[in-house]
Amino acid sequence: MSITRRTALALALATATTLAGAPARAADDIVIAGSMPLTGVFAFAGIGVHAGIQDYVKIVNDAGGIAGRKVVYVAEDTAYKVDQSVAVFNKLTSQNKVNLYYGDSTGFAKTINPELNRLGTMMMAGASFATELNDPKAYPLQFMAGPDYTEMVGILLQYIAKTKPGAKIAFVHSDTEFGRDPIGPSEAHAKKLGLDVVVKIVTPPTAVDVSTEILKLRRADPDFTIFHGYVLAPLPEFMNQAKQLGLKTKFMGTFWSMDNSLWGKVGEAADGFMGVMPYRYYYDAEGKSPMLEKIRAMRPEYQSTPYLQGFLTTMLYLESAKRVLEGGKELNGPNLKAALNSIKDFDTGGIIGTPITITGNSIPVGRVYRYDAVKKAMLPNSDWIQLGK
Amino acid sequence: MIDFDWLFFLEVSLAGLGSGALLALTGLSFVLIYKATRAVNLAIGEMLMIGAYAFFSFSAGLGLPWWAAVPAALACGGLLGAVIERAVIRPMLGESAISVLMVTIGLGSVLIGAVELLWGADPAQLPDFMGTSPVFLGPAYVSRKIVIGFAVAATVITLFILAFRFWRGGVALRATATDQGAAYSCGIDVPVVFSMAWVFAGVAAAGAGILVGAVGGISPAMGIFGLSALVVVIVGGLDSVVGALIGGVLVGLIEAWTGTYLGGEFKTLITFGLLIAVLMVRPYGLFGTVEIERL
Numbered sequence A: 001m002s003i004t005r006r007t008a009l010a011l012a013l014a015t016a017t018t019l020a021g022a023p024a025r026a027a028d029d030i031v032i033a034g035s036m037p038l039t040g041v042f043a044f045a046g047i048g049v050h051a052g053i054q055d056y057v058k059i060v061n062d063a064g065g066i067a068g069r070k071v072v073y074v075a076e077d078t079a080y081k082v083d084q085s086v087a088v089f090n091k092l093t094s095q096n097k098v099n100l101y102y103g104d105s106t107g108f109a110k111t112i113n114p115e116l117n118r119l120g121t122m123m124m125a126g127a128s129f130a131t132e133l134n135d136p137k138a139y140p141l142q143f144m145a146g147p148d149y150t151e152m153v154g155i156l157l158q159y160i161a162k163t164k165p166g167a168k169i170a171f172v173h174s175d176t177e178f179g180r181d182p183i184g185p186s187e188a189h190a191k192k193l194g195l196d197v198v199v200k201i202v203t204p205p206t207a208v209d210v211s212t213e214i215l216k217l218r219r220a221d222p223d224f225t226i227f228h229g230y231v232l233a234p235l236p237e238f239m240n241q242a243k244q245l246g247l248k249t250k251f252m253g254t255f256w257s258m259d260n261s262l263w264g265k266v267g268e269a270a271d272g273f274m275g276v277m278p279y280r281y282y283y284d285a286e287g288k289s290p291m292l293e294k295i296r297a298m299r300p301e302y303q304s305t306p307y308l309q310g311f312l313t314t315m316l317y318l319e320s321a322k323r324v325l326e327g328g329k330e331l332n333g334p335n336l337k338a339a340l341n342s343i344k345d346f347d348t349g350g351i352i353g354t355p356i357t358i359t360g361n362s363i364p365v366g367r368v369y370r371y372d373a374v375k376k377a378m379l380p381n382s383d384w385i386q387l388g389k
Numbered sequence B: 001m002i003d004f005d006w007l008f009f010l011e012v013s014l015a016g017l018g019s020g021a022l023l024a025l026t027g028l029s030f031v032l033i034y035k036a037t038r039a040v041n042l043a044i045g046e047m048l049m050i051g052a053y054a055f056f057s058f059s060a061g062l063g064l065p066w067w068a069a070v071p072a073a074l075a076c077g078g079l080l081g082a083v084i085e086r087a088v089i090r091p092m093l094g095e096s097a098i099s100v101l102m103v104t105i106g107l108g109s110v111l112i113g114a115v116e117l118l119w120g121a122d123p124a125q126l127p128d129f130m131g132t133s134p135v136f137l138g139p140a141y142v143s144r145k146i147v148i149g150f151a152v153a154a155t156v157i158t159l160f161i162l163a164f165r166f167w168r169g170g171v172a173l174r175a176t177a178t179d180q181g182a183a184y185s186c187g188i189d190v191p192v193v194f195s196m197a198w199v200f201a202g203v204a205a206a207g208a209g210i211l212v213g214a215v216g217g218i219s220p221a222m223g224i225f226g227l228s229a230l231v232v233v234i235v236g237g238l239d240s241v242v243g244a245l246i247g248g249v250l251v252g253l254i255e256a257w258t259g260t261y262l263g264g265e266f267k268t269l270i271t272f273g274l275l276i277a278v279l280m281v282r283p284y285g286l287f288g289t290v291e292i293e294r295l
Helices: A005-021 A043-062 A082-095 A106-119 A149-163 A183-192 A211-220 A235-244 A260-270 A290-298 A305-326 A333-340 B006-037 B044-061 B066-092 B097-119 B144-166 B168-178 B180-185 B190-216 B222-236 B241-261 B264-281
Strands: A030-036 A071-077 A098-103 A123-126 A168-174 A196-203 A224-228 A250-253 A274-277 A365-372 A377-380 B135-137 B140-142
Touching: A030 A043, A030 A082, A030 A305, A043 A071, A043 A290, A043 A305, A071 A082, A082 A098, A082 A106, A098 A106, A098 A305, A106 A123, A106 A333, A123 A305, A123 A333, A149 A183, A149 A224, A149 A274, A149 A365, A168 A183, A168 A211, A183 A196, A196 A211, A196 B264, A211 A235, A211 B006, A211 B140, A211 B241, A224 A235, A235 A250, A235 A260, A260 A365, A260 A377, A290 A305, A305 A333, B006 B044, B006 B140, B006 B144, B006 B168, B006 B190, B006 B222, B006 B241, B044 B066, B044 B097, B044 B190, B044 B222, B066 B097, B066 B190, B097 B222, B140 B144, B144 B168, B144 B190, B144 B241, B168 B180, B168 B190, B180 B190, B190 B222, B222 B241, B222 B264, B241 B264
Parallel strands: A030 A071, A030 A098, A098 A123, A168 A196, A168 A224, A224 A250, A250 A274
Antiparallel strands: A274 A365, A365 A377, B135 B140
16 A cells, blocks of 8 residues: 555644643553543433542542552543443543443443453443343443442332331333333332332333323322432422322432432422432531542532442442552452452441442442422431341 | 223323324424425424523523513524524525435534533423413313413414415415425515524424423423424324324324323334324325425
8 A cells, every 4th residue: 555645644643643632641550431421311420420530530649549550530422322332432442451441321331241351351330220230140340339220229118118018109110221120120029028019100211291190190199109210300290290189199219310409400399309329418417428528628519419429439449449459469350340349348438328348239228318398408318228138 | 891980081181182282383393394495304302492491591590580581482492493594404405305304413413512511411490480280171180281281382383374374474485385486486585485484493393392391391302302293293294284283182192092001111102103004004194295205
């Protein structure tokens, strides 16, 4: 192939740009990379997670890094599309010696799993709490920084069984992989706890109006309605109409619909909404929370629940990396995961209000919070609930 | 015979009529543009979203009362329609229908990006301007927002039907739709008609956006509602205003009945099944003009 002057110039220019664009990086840096949904339907979460990872990395680097090694974080936007997430993964892992990866969706976690296992160089976590991923055999190099979706609903069911034995339950979920995730096993769990699942309502992903669903809910007249598979809409409209109709049911949700600022914008109708949270809120002042204090010092304004998810995920990444390095082992996927699974009664600095132990791919701990419209805050409504205990 | 709950059926049907009206109003925007310019505008969901966000800014941001915020948001919708037509669509005149279609897909992405930049990615709620007391038609409960949505959609669509029949501008639009060359030779300013169609479509989309946002909240992902409306106009006929109304009501009712008696997971299946069935029997939609070129 002959190279013309123009091609040579273009090549030189491209090389120069790449070199100029890539920050200087030491060979022993610990690299966290991420496929981040900074735009698209999940941008609300991606932006928070991104900031949380950045902040924890900064805290660690300011304190001298991990065993003297600097932590570097690189990420690119995926718009919450699996193909783009994979492209970002390929790009970032070919440009960097990545040790830890953050994935943006269940679809991506499943798609990339064989490649992750083949490479064996990194451990991965992400925004997905899919029940399917909570299987150390099938997903040996992945984990999630909280309970999986079935465990989240399990925590709610346990709370209900304790506060109102024999209660009538309704499940409302979106007709998506995310929405369907915990429903089957949760029905069985509810039965085991002596609760009565009176209706299951499915909403299509494009649903706006929920009038017909409310009519169904009214006929079933449950004591508790558990939503899953949504961020915010259509929950407020459900609650508004239920209030209009005088329904007595209490509404509950799972992690991604628990952000305080989102409910703050809903106003009066948000009052009484409950849900499961694996972490404390940004403003929680109870107990000792040195990490929350650090976060509040770094960022005086409220930080979202996805922020805390990103922050804690990074804490677990780097705690694992620290353990691997302290053990004098190579920083690779299996060693990182083994180090993660050695975490026992670990203090998260108050992010989770109880010491955590990670034996598999999840942390089956959470607490029920309840929104108070007068105080404009999610407030704790139960103690920390640990499944299996 | 099993005991059939007629009251429940009535309530479900009323809810279906209401959500069908929202679909019809969005469908109207599709139809206006297609009828005048033969362009299929896949960015209609995003235009609707801009209308909702404009209302959000005027009401929640600037604190305007709803009677001032609604016209202001509608004006923004109209302006957006005009700008899109002048800056993006008119340069595409004479290009193939597929090219224009692709441009509108890109336009949708641009509008989503603009919303994320200007308003952020978090979902939000529109201020409640419709009141919260429930409406009962006899013993049957209907959501207040849905009643208002239905009334607005029915009024707007009736106005458009009358305008197409009796108003000079409406007649000019119909003439342009039928034969551009003949319309030109009769002295109709075709580019102005094109602009007008986009402006009215922008206003209708903004109106639909305010109603959809009031019911379902707003977020940069709300434009996906436009996809449901696309089904409505294909069923009703891409160039028929009456078709949008009947298609909307039909799809709304079928979705409500399906969701109630079969389960929500069947809604999309049945809706798109209906779409395929209609396309097989009447490829131009129930009320569309026969010579419509399919994409």
